[in-house]
Amino acid sequence: MRPFALTYARRPIPEPETSFAYDPEQQLNVLADGTPAVRNHKVLLEAGSTTSTAGSKTHFDD
Template sequence: MPFALTYARSPIPEPVTSYAYDPDQQLNVLADGSPAVLDVAMLLAAGSTTSTAGSKTHFDD
């Protein structure tokens, strides 16, 4: 068996989410149209991330 196939894994399925991106509002919204940030349980399960991209060049990041 080729070396690469020893470590090959099946693709990870896309996660099922309770929200969708709304390009008009430029944020994720729940099925009822409210901002996804209001779903505290989802936020706790998903955790949070931060980014410093642009912080050095934009004063308003």
Template sequence: MEVATPYVYDSGRQVNVLLDGRVAAGDHALLRELGTTTSTAGSKTHFDD
């Protein structure tokens, strides 16, 4: 079962962003709830992620 995340990867900015455009890592409530905003996007382009 895949869990839906409240953010998406913005390839232009190379960060995860919330639906309102804010950087996901800056949302303290989200970080408390999820513990991370990791995506798989970096792993596809960087061997050290």
């Protein structure tokens, strides 16, 4: 007998590769050289946004 939950279980979707990372001290996403990612138009066009998903996983009102 197969457990019911395994019928709907899916592998987690991997995080996409990005050219920016979240800096907790500045509380925003930055490029490798330390500049804010939101100021780089090329990054915005490629990524669509630079919004961090950290809060969205725990709060519904983010």
